[in-house]
Amino acid sequence: MDDELAVKIEVPAELKLLRPLNLFVRGLMEQAPALAASEKLLDDMELVFNEAFMNVHDHAYRFGAKGRLSVEIILRQDRLEFRFEDEGESFDPNLIPPPDPDETGERGRGVWLMRQFMDQFIYRSDTNGKNLLRLIKNLPVPGR
Amino acid sequence: MDDELAVKIEVPAELKLLRPLNLFVRGLMEQAPALAASEKLLDDMELVFNEAFMNVHDHAYRFGAKGRLSVEIILRQDRLEFRFEDEGESFDPNLIPPPDPDETGERGRGVWLMRQFMDQFIYRSDTNGKNLLRLIKNLPVPGR
């Protein structure tokens, strides 16, 4: 894969989209040599994608009907990026504390996990009501 | 599934998208009771989706680089619709002859197969260079 591969998916942020999207993303990532070479990397990226989707579902659209979600996947030889754009509630990721290692709570691990696995976690809430989360992973380039 | 579920995917019409898209569509269709109830119906619709994608790849973008393809999947309790929109070469499906039953050619079965499996095959080529293929299947509604 020399060039950039960019795909965009617009879906309602409904639970029934979670698994079909995960299948698509996993299948797409398997096309990239750097990802296909590492089952662990594929697993990690699938988890991150899953957590980001669930956060839009659970939090951005926590009230009432599930709104629209636009997901972009941008795959280059040396970089994978997920972009999640929603029109729901926004938040400030810098105010989210890391999980307390001695707490056995049921929740509060998603944002922290995404940060662990990705090289960049960039969240921006626009005045037009759109929230964009960019998740970027640098990929190992073989033979460099 | 009471309401309509509509998803839209924008991809380059490249071969490496074929399987990830098939996985997504299959996974999505499995969420619909009328489809999940019939392995045969799922297989038929997966085939139609696959043939439609390949025709855009092989024919609409037969020259040079593979252009953009927009796929919409609209799922209602009683109806499944695929919409394939490309910006490549157009054609007139009414001029495509059915495959000669005594011919053992390698090609020329896709359009005919799609017509066999779907209730509607609607193709429209716009003056703005966009071609839209709508493939519609009426689904059996349980208990009606």
Next chain:
Amino acid sequence: MDIEKRGTVTIIRTDERLDAIVAPQFKDTVKKMAEESALHLVVDLAKTRFIDSSGCGALVASIRALLKNGGEMKIARPSAQAKTLFELTRLHRVFEIFDDLDQAVNSFSS
């Protein structure tokens, strides 16, 4: 998800994915069983290729419900993905984890 009784031990086998689709059902099933009796439970993850933070949450909720009712919970045969996740989230200190199902079944203190 399926459930097997082996002597005084209950084994619950999770499916290919332990994610937000199935986590609530898993949690409810274990909670209900936990409230009925002091349960010795093994969660057998052998078939589970993928677990996410809601799956982890369901496991945490389960062990809490069990301990509250005098039960115990062990985890058997996690995938590499599950192990990584338990370690990152430090849940490997909360769960007793076994690579072998029989060892997990025989590990209860009774």
Next chain:
Amino acid sequence: MDIEKRGTVTIIRTDERLDAIVAPQFKDTVKKMAEESALHLVVDLAKTRFIDSSGCGALVASIRALLKNGGEMKIARPSAQAKTLFELTRLHRVFEIFDDLDQAVNSFSS
């Protein structure tokens, strides 16, 4: 895709999908073998859940290459999906199809 020799018969086993991704490779492999010797070939579809029109095209191209070079081709263990497709496209009249692999292997006229 993998290839096995059983006496004078060659068995080619296709993967989960026989679609446009793998059809060219399948066709080329068979053509090459067909040109080397008069081949008795069984295409074993047991693992193939999905076949599309380019998969059918590759099978047609294969049988033509074999017949041209004095070979023969049989198809074994098609899925329900493959059977439907062969019947719709009338390829069931072109291919000799067996539900049993041994029967396919033993069916050659030599």
